Amino acid sequence: MTGHLGWEQPRVQDWVDRFDAVMRAHVPWRDAAHRTALDLVSEFGATESIVDLGCGTGALCAWLLEQLPDSRVTGLERDPVMIAVAQAHLRGRATVREQDLTRSGWGAAGPARFSAAIASSVLHMVDAAGYAAVAGELAAVLRPGGLFVDIDEMAVDPPVPRLAAACAGLRQRTLAARVAGAREDHDAWWAALLTEPELAAAVRQRQERCSTGPSGPPASVAQRTAALLGAGFTEVAVVERRLDVAVLAALR
Numbered sequence: 323m324t325g326h327l328g329w330e331q332p333r334v335q336d337w338v339d340r341f342d343a344v345m346r347a348h349v350p351w352r353d354a355a356h357r358t359a360l361d362l363v364s365e366f367g368a369t370e371s372i373v374d375l376g377c378g379t380g381a382l383c384a385w386l387l388e389q390l391p392d393s394r395v396t397g398l399e400r401d402p403v404m405i406a407v408a409q410a411h412l413r414g415r416a417t418v419r420e421q422d423l424t425r426s427g428w429g430a431a432g433p434a435r436f437s438a439a440i441a442s443s444v445l446h447m448v449d450a451a452g453y454a455a456v457a458g459e460l461a462a463v464l465r466p467g468g469l470f471v472d473i474d475e476m477a478v479d480p481p482v483p484r485l486a487a488a489c490a491g492l493r494q495r496t497l498a499a500r501v502a503g504a505r506e507d508h509d510a511w512w513a514a515l516l517t518e519p520e521l522a523a524a525v526r527q528r529q530e531r532c533s534t535g536p537s538g539p540p541a542s543v544a545q546r547t548a549a550l551l552g553a554g555f556t557e558v559a560v561v562e563r564r565l566d567v568a569v570l571a572a573l574r
């Protein structure tokens with residue numbers, strides 16, 4: 323059976339699995355962090371409708387649906403190529419929508435419509451101002467009592483500059499060793515994917531829409547916490563950390 327893009331399931335699964343392997347090189351405890359997110363969502367009774375922010379290939383959406391078959395899962399993603407892959411992968415089991423999370427207005431489109439939100443390895447791609455924008459929209463789309471879990475690289479905050487540098491450096495060195503032993507790195511995966519003929523239209527849209535990056539470094543834990551509290555979240559804490567990767571949880 324073929325789905326979106328006319329791809330057979332094994333073909334899209336191969337791209338998804340290869341991207342997961344690339345992501346695991348960056349965050350080796352990725353699966354455990356996803357499990358923590360799911361456990362927290364269950365703990366707070368927030369399983370009804372979950373939004374995956376920056377869903378990429380839809381790997382987390384698919385896993386959430388396996389674990390919670392009664393949940394409604396939505397993936398938001400700004401990259402047209404990733405959207406095409408996620409739609410081919412998920413085949414209608416989750417809604418996948420194009421959305422730049424830093425653009426204002428998406429929160430107003432459907433107030434309080436999600437019980438939980440998860441972002442995995444996404445929000446280091448926006449700066450502190452971008453994070454504050456995302457927090458504001460998120461506060462609008464999460465129902466009161468809803469949960470946000472942010473799994474990401476987040477610098478250990480000052481005033482511990484040597485510890486912060488050591489944590490970032492240690493992970494980068496082990497990352498380099500893992501990448502050296504891997505089939506491909508992030509750039510090689512992208513370079514290979516972009517040659518797929520069925521993605522040509524999405525690649526053109528990607529060039530038009532995803533050309534600008536953040537103007538500053540990723541938001542630190544303190545900046546993320548301040549942004550979420552400022553947007554109306556009531557409790558924010560790092561609940562798990564390994565070196566410079568942390569799981570931050572926030573209650574609406």
Ligand SMILES: C[S@@+](CC[C@H](N)C(=O)[O-])C[C@H]1O[C@@H](n2cnc3c(N)ncnc32)[C@H](O)[C@@H]1O
Pocket residue numbers: 345375376377378379380381382398399400401404421422423424441442443444447448
């Ligand atoms: C490193 S990938 C991780 C994908 C997925 N969350 C996962 O863990 O497999 C980061 C994803 O975030 C998306 N992204 C980055 N900034 C975004 C933004 N401002 N709005 C929506 N998506 C964004 C990228 O397009 C990319 O697909």
